[in-house]
Amino acid sequence: MRLLLVCSNGSLGNKTMCGVQNKKGLRVTGWCFAVFRLEMRSGCFFARGLFSRRQREAHSAPGWKLFGKVPPRESTPKDSRTIQQEYEAKTSKAGHSPPQPTSGRRKNLQFEPLSTTALILEERPANLPAKPEEEAQRHRQEYNEMVAEAKKRELKEAQKKKQQMKERFRQEESIASAMVVWNTEILPNWDSMRSTRKVKDLWWQGLPPNVRGRVWSLAIGNDLNITAGILTLKSLWRSHGVAMFTTDSGASMADRESSLDLIKLDISRTFPSLYIFQKGGPYHDLLHSVLGAYTCYRPDVGYVQGMSFIAAVLILNLEEADAFIAFANLLNKPCQMAFFRVDHELMLKYFAAFEVFFEENLPRLFSHFKSSGLTPDLYLIDWIFTLYSKSLPLDVACRVWDVFCRDGEEFLFRTGLGMLRLYEDTLLCMDFIHVAQFLTRLPDDVSAERLFASIACTQMTSGNRKWSQVFSALMKDKEMDKSGSPCLKSS
Numbered sequence: 001m002r003l004l005l006v007c008s009n010g011s012l013g014n015k016t017m018c019g020v021q022n023k024k025g026l027r028v029t030g031w032c033f034a035v036f037r038l039e040m041r042s043g044c045f046f047a048r049g050l051f052s053r054r055q056r057e058a059h060s061a062p063g064w065k066l067f068g069k070v071p072p073r074e075s076t077p078k079d080s081r082t083i084q085q086e087y088e089a090k091t092s093k094a095g096h097s098p099p100q101p102t103s104g105r106r107k108n109l110q111f112e113p114l115s116t117t118a119l120i121l122e123e124r125p126a127n128l129p130a131k132p133e134e135e136a137q138r139h140r141q142e143y144n145e146m147v148a149e150a151k152k153r154e155l156k157e158a159q160k161k162k163q164q165m166k167e168r169f170r171q172e173e174s175i176a177s178a179m180v181v182w183n184t185e186i187l188p189n190w191d192s193m194r195s196t197r198k199v200k201d202l203w204w205q206g207l208p209p210n211v212r213g214r215v216w217s218l219a220i221g222n223d224l225n226i227t228a229g230i231l232t233l234k235s236l237w238r239s240h241g242v243a244m245f246t247t248d249s250g251a252s253m254a255d256r257e258s259s260l261d262l263i264k265l266d267i268s269r270t271f272p273s274l275y276i277f278q279k280g281g282p283y284h285d286l287l288h289s290v291l292g293a294y295t296c297y298r299p300d301v302g303y304v305q306g307m308s309f310i311a312a313v314l315i316l317n318l319e320e321a322d323a324f325i326a327f328a329n330l331l332n333k334p335c336q337m338a339f340f341r342v343d344h345e346l347m348l349k350y351f352a353a354f355e356v357f358f359e360e361n362l363p364r365l366f367s368h369f370k371s372s373g374l375t376p377d378l379y380l381i382d383w384i385f386t387l388y389s390k391s392l393p394l395d396v397a398c399r400v401w402d403v404f405c406r407d408g409e410e411f412l413f414r415t416g417l418g419m420l421r422l423y424e425d426t427l428l429c430m431d432f433i434h435v436a437q438f439l440t441r442l443p444d445d446v447s448a449e450r451l452f453a454s455i456a457c458t459q460m461t462s463g464n465r466k467w468s469q470v471f472s473a474l475m476k477d478k479e480m481d482k483s484g485s486p487c488l489k490s491s
Contacts, residue, residue: 123136174205175206175208175209176208178202178205178207178208179208179210179211181202182202182207182208182211182215183211186199186202187211187214187215187218190218194218194219200406203215203402203403203406204403204406204452206398206399206402206448207402209317212317212398212402213314213317213318213319213322215402215405216314216317216318216326216401216402216405217318217322217325217326219405219406220326220329220330220405221329222325222329223329223332224325224328224329224332226324226325226328226329259295259302259303260292260295260303262303262305263288263291263292263295263303263308264288266291266303266305266307266308267279267284267287267288267291267308269308270287270308270309270312271309271312271394274394277308277312283312283315283316286315286320287308287311287312287315289320290311290314290315290320290323290324290327291303291307291308291311293324294307294311294324294327294328294331297328298328298331300341301331301337301340301341304340304342304385305385306340306382306385306386306390307331307340309386309387309389309390310327310330310331310386310387310389311323311327312389313387313389313394313397313398313401314326314327314330317398333408333409334409335350335384335409335412336384338350339381339384339385340385347377347381349471349474349475350380350384350413350471351375351376351377351380352474353413353467353470353471353474354376354380354413354416354417355376356462356470357413357414357417357458357460357462357467357470358376358417358420360459360461360462361417361421361458361459362417362420362421362424364424364428365420365424365427365428368427368428369435372431372432372435373432374432374435374436378436378439378440379416379436379439379440380413380416382440383412383415383416383419384412387400387401387404387412388400388401388412388415389401391440391442392442392446392451393444393446395448396446396447396448396451399448399451399452400415400451410460410467410468413460413467414455414458414460415451415455417455417458418451418452418454418455418456418457418458419439419442419451419454421454421457421458422446422450422451422454423438426438427439
């Protein structure tokens with residue numbers, strides 16, 4: 001089969017064929033002739049120095065040149081419609097007439113490609129021997145199969161894009177209608193409606209982006225009673241930085257300076273694909289300010305890796321002051337405080353409660369993890385520290401945050417179980433190392449619909465006990481262990 005690259009210089013009637021000998025890279029195998037044409041808006045692709053000057057100089061000569069000198073065609077240039085009609089007439093005639101044996105040289109048939117973007121099957125040029133009919137028939141069949149496969153692939157891609165657009169329009173309409181309900185019915189009557197079934201169902205479907213920040217603020221609350229007076233810490237932080245720390249604030253100067261260095265390092269690694277929190281980005285200084293102010297407000301906690309992701313998500317959805325208030329109150333929740341203060345005993349109780357529901361919902365995967373020696377701390381710590389904002393795509397993480405603000409810490413562990421359920425079949429085939437690598441770097445194509453369908457199948461009950469009851473029983477075990485009493489057996 002001989003493949004020739006053809007380039008067009010803006011006119012279908014005036015073309016130059018660039019032939020390459022075998023030593024230049026083209027192999028001649030068989031007697032089929034096909035032409036790839038490259039569609040270009042202007043200029044010739046081969047004018048960039050890919051071939052010798054001698055070949056480029058021949059470009060201006062009219063007609064075709066194929067491995068030798070051929071007299072130029074005297075026919076006038078044709079437009080694309082004429083070429084299309086002549087090609088269809090020729091192929092139709094060839095299809096209805098009985099095949100005629102060919103021998104010797106054929107008549108000089110004009111080379112008239114139908115499309116500028118497809119593989120065109122043409123007869124051999126006049127200066128080459130004709131193919132045997134059997135070979136020509138086989139090449140036509142192979143060509144038809146290639147065209148049919150290409151059309152099938154294009155149709156499948158078009159249907160996929162159409163479905164994606166349809167789903168996108170559906171989501172936009174759903175968000176628009178939900179936004180009206182939230183703004184007109186729910187938010188004006190927040191205290192009385194937040195616990196109703198209607199609101200919970202809407203909450204589960206995801207909050208509209210333009211009301212998300214306000215709902216988060218209301219759901220998280222302000223138990224710390226942070227006011228504008230406390231917020232002046234942020235302006236002090238901007239003005240004085242490290243100098244504002246004093247030695248009697250509950251932490252050593254070395255610890256505070258270490259926190260400041262860690263903040264600078266962590267900010268550069270926060271959502272790097274967005275390029276908005278890195279140095280020079282629009283939110284770099286704001287994120288630095290919120291994190292630095294928190295280290296001033298809670299020197300007993302300081303800065304811990306993972307906080308930057310939580311603060312960044314809040315900054316993307318709230319104003320500066322509201323983001324700081326929500327950040328401080330969110331980290332003051334029992335689960336977050338246990339992890340960020342690295343309370344090992346309390347963290348182990350959370351892991352133990354998680355394993356109770358893990359075994360209840362996914363017994364096969366639980367046994368596989370146990371036999372592999374894979375403990376929850378290897379993957380849960382990263383998920384809890386960043387509230388899934390580092391592990392999941394940002395839009396999916398915001399959906400998780402929506403329901404987390406509604407259901408509290410229980411939903412963080414339910415999300416973890418939903419993630420394990422979603423990839424259960426994959427994880428069952430992996431060993432310790434591959435499971436740990438997979439769970440610390442989840443696939444980028446996690447969709448909110450699939451994840452939440454998996455979460456919905458996860459039941460947070462064990463022996464008629466809910467999460468809070470199981471965790472309370474484990475905390476009682478902890479107290480009795482400290483007093484030397486036997487462990488409380490779960491009923």
